[in-house]
Amino acid sequence: MAKSRKEEVLLIQGLEVSYQTDRGPVRAVRGVDLSVREGEILGLVGESGCGKSATLLSVMGLLPFPGKVVAGSIRVCGADVLALSKKELRSLRGSTVAMVFQDPMSTLNPAHKIGAQMKEALTVHGLPCTQDILVRLLQEVGIPSPEAVLGYYPHQLSGGMQQRVMIAIALSCRPKLILADEPTTALDVTIEAQILDLLRQINRERGTAIVLVTHNLAVASQFCHRIAVMYAGQIVEEGTVDEVLANPLHPYTQGLIGCIPRFKKGVPLTPIPGQVADLSENLHGCAFYPRCPKREPACLKTPQDLLDTGDRLVRCHKYGYLDYAETAAAQDWGNE
Amino acid sequence: MEAAFSMKDNLPLVQTVGLKRYFYAKPGFLARVLTGQKERTTKAVDGIDLLIREGETLGLVGESGCGKSTLGRVIVGLYPPTAGQVFYEGRPEPGGQMIFQNPYASLNPRHTVGQILGFCLEKRGVPLEDRESESVRLLERVGLTALHLDQYPRQFSGGQRQRIGVARALAMQPRFIVADEPVSALDVSVQAQILNLLEGLQEEMGVSFLLISHDLAVVHHMSHRVAVMYLGKIVETGSTESLFENPAHPYTRALLSAIPRLGKTKSARIRLQGAVPSAVDPPPGCRFQTRCPQRKDICGEIEPPPVAVKGDPGHVVWCHLRA
Numbered sequence: 001m002a003k004s005r006k007e008e009v010l011l012i013q014g015l016e017v018s019y020q021t022d023r024g025p026v027r028a029v030r031g032v033d034l035s036v037r038e039g040e041i042l043g044l045v046g047e048s049g050c051g052k053s054a055t056l057l058s059v060m061g062l063l064p065f066p067g068k069v070v071a072g073s074i075r076v077c078g079a080d081v082l083a084l085s086k087k088e089l090r091s092l093r094g095s096t097v098a099m100v101f102q103d104p105m106s107t108l109n110p111a112h113k114i115g116a117q118m119k120e121a122l123t124v125h126g127l128p129c130t131q132d133i134l135v136r137l138l139q140e141v142g143i144p145s146p147e148a149v150l151g152y153y154p155h156q157l158s159g160g161m162q163q164r165v166m167i168a169i170a171l172s173c174r175p176k177l178i179l180a181d182e183p184t185t186a187l188d189v190t191i192e193a194q195i196l197d198l199l200r201q202i203n204r205e206r207g208t209a210i211v212l213v214t215h216n217l218a219v220a221s222q223f224c225h226r227i228a229v230m231y232a233g234q235i236v237e238e239g240t241v242d243e244v245l246a247n248p249l250h251p252y253t254q255g256l257i258g259c260i261p262r263f264k265k266g267v268p269l270t271p272i273p274g275q276v277a278d279l280s281e282n283l284h285g286c287a288f289y290p291r292c293p294k295r296e297p298a299c300l301k302t303p304q305d306l307l308d309t310g311d312r313l314v315r316c317h318k319y320g321y322l323d324y325a326e327t328a329a330a331q332d333w334g335n336e
Numbered sequence: 337m338e339a340a341f342s343m344k345d346n347l348p349l350v351q352t353v354g355l356k357r358y359f360y361a362k363p364g365f366l367a368r369v370l371t372g373q374k375e376r377t378t379k380a381v382d383g384i385d386l387l388i389r390e391g392e393t394l395g396l397v398g399e400s401g402c403g404k405s406t407l408g409r410v411i412v413g414l415y416p417p418t419a420g421q422v423f424y425e426g427r428p429e430p431g432g433q434m435i436f437q438n439p440y441a442s443l444n445p446r447h448t449v450g451q452i453l454g455f456c457l458e459k460r461g462v463p464l465e466d467r468e469s470e471s472v473r474l475l476e477r478v479g480l481t482a483l484h485l486d487q488y489p490r491q492f493s494g495g496q497r498q499r500i501g502v503a504r505a506l507a508m509q510p511r512f513i514v515a516d517e518p519v520s521a522l523d524v525s526v527q528a529q530i531l532n533l534l535e536g537l538q539e540e541m542g543v544s545f546l547l548i549s550h551d552l553a554v555v556h557h558m559s560h561r562v563a564v565m566y567l568g569k570i571v572e573t574g575s576t577e578s579l580f581e582n583p584a585h586p587y588t589r590a591l592l593s594a595i596p597r598l599g600k601t602k603s604a605r606i607r608l609q610g611a612v613p614s615a616v617d618p619p620p621g622c623r624f625q626t627r628c629p630q631r632k633d634i635c636g637e638i639e640p641p642p643v644a645v646k647g648d649p650g651h652v653v654w655c656h657l658r659a
Contacts, residue, residue: 047524048523188399189552189591190607191399193594194608216596218553218596219596256524260598261531261553261554261556262598263557269531271525272525273529
């Protein structure tokens with residue numbers, strides 16, 4: 001994939017997703033702009049309920065029932081996903097953009113053999129699916145004795161192998177973009193490392209762009225080129241991994257880093273007080289206000305836009321006023 | 337190794353000797369007759385000697401299915417042991433309280449917080465008129481208030497529920513608590529709140545913890561000593577500093593090198609092949625031999641003996657390579 005200009009494979013602008021519930025609308029995504037270029041790995045980091053999965057699912061047109069995209073546009077390789085018919089969307093899924101889910105146990109069909117499930121993806125897109133092709137696909141993701149595995153049911157494989165099968169299916173139509181929604185959260189740490197190695201190798205060898213959704217900052221720091229930190233349905237900070245983690249600008253990013261045990265004795269954890277914002281309520285001003293250690297009354301008055309600081313995007317009223325170097329997280333980063 | 341521990345330190349509070357817990361699965365009549373399936377024995381915990389002193393946190397790490405939760409449950413008496421003995425406060429009986437992983441499943445949804453705590457206080461023998469004030473005291477200790485007494489678990493967030501779980505464990509005034517993945521169901525920012533709460537309890541009341549976790553960063557942060565478990569056996573144990581800085585067992589090393597660390601650039605990694613074998617039919621000799629990058633012939637034949645690791649008197653590894 002040696003192209004001089006890297007084209008944009010995913011462009012999200014002003015995305016808003018809302019779930020209609022009995023208690024009124026829950027605004028899961030409140031204006032997200034994202035772009036991913038060919039060969040890039042973007043990490044979407046945040047706690048549960050921050051809208052990271054809803055963003056991914058909207059790209060695939062897979063938002064579950066009460067959820068709806070209420071504003072914004074999504075372009076995948078130039079195609080406007082929101083304007084596509086169901087049939088066009090179906091041909092886009094799998095062939096141009098593929099998804100790897102969190103729990104391989106529940107995303108593989110337990111009643112069908114691995115071979116049949118792999119075939120389905122290929123036949124739907126009108127691609128040839130001989131035994132040889134399936135075997136090669138399984139080999140590519142590092143599954144030992146692929147001929148035998150084709151005849152297995154999912155329960156006969158371990159969690160790590162199931163996730164490899166999911167990745168093989170996702171790769172089968174050579175997509176340009178892989179959306180990975182917490183692909184290693186259900187796996188053990190040694191298996192997690194194997195799966196991340198595999199995804200990294202796919203990215204390097206084929207230039208496939210990857211969007212990795214994770215709650216684990218450490219995984220993102222090892223794996224991604226760029227990360228976007230989400231809070232309450234918005235991106236609060238976005239930049240290259242090294243910059244964001246070495247010198248976090250948004251108080252929420254700083255807080256997240258301070259929450260993580262760092263393999264250093266005697267460094268106390270500094271939790272973020274309170275709970276994640278309730279998205280069914282109307283949030284005025286900054287959504288992080290109730291938990292922010294640096295809040296001021298002004299933070300509540302107007303919603304804050306993402307500010308471009310040159311190397312980084314930050315959504316904070318106080319950006320530029322404070323001495324951010326004081327955080328312990330920033331100090332000891334990189335000294336390990 | 338016990339002799340090395342008792343130098344000047346606190347007394348042992350919990351001790352297990354040759355603890356085993358097997359699970360038996362008997363296939364149905366048809367399966368036995370038609371497919372010839374035999375009774376299967378899962379050796380979840382297979383001969384474990386542990387020692388936890390007063391005011392100490394022992395971290396127990398391992399991958400899923402290695403038996404760490406089963407071990408915790410046998411120690412507090414939720415499962416009877418198949419063989420071996422648990423000593424609690426010097427008596428040959430299990431004891432201690434438990435904090436469970438999933439705060440959504442471990443609290444009865446039909447009981448108010450006051451009732452949940454009330455049951456424990458009744459069991460402890462607190463007279464009826466004192467139970468409410470005692471419950472409030474417990475709630476305040478874990479960062480909740482008297483207003484929460486009449487609420488049901490569903491009215492709380494995950495972090496608050498885990499606080500209730502901690503309060504429930506404290507209601508019995510235990511000196512030892514098994515915390516089985518206490519934060520893995522919680523969000524990162526809430527995890528730190530609960531970890532700090534547990535640390536504070538230990539400082540204040542001197543409770544000992546057996547902290548079961550697959551998250552090595554959490555274990556490193558919380559524990560004085562660490563034991564690494566693989567397929568029902570302890571493969572390495574030692575002080576946290578010694579074990580993390582000088583891991584001796586190939587499995588511990590692979591485990592440590594697999595942890596994604598914040599900001600750490602990609603150093604040399606040891607990648608294990610395959611997954612953990614089944615505990616139904618564990619490999620003979622060393623349990624880790626099927627995945628060990630440094631396997632020798634002897635590993636397939638004889639169970640490795642405990643070997644002391646230089647530098648730390650409590651650091652012991654079960655590995656032929658060190659013998």
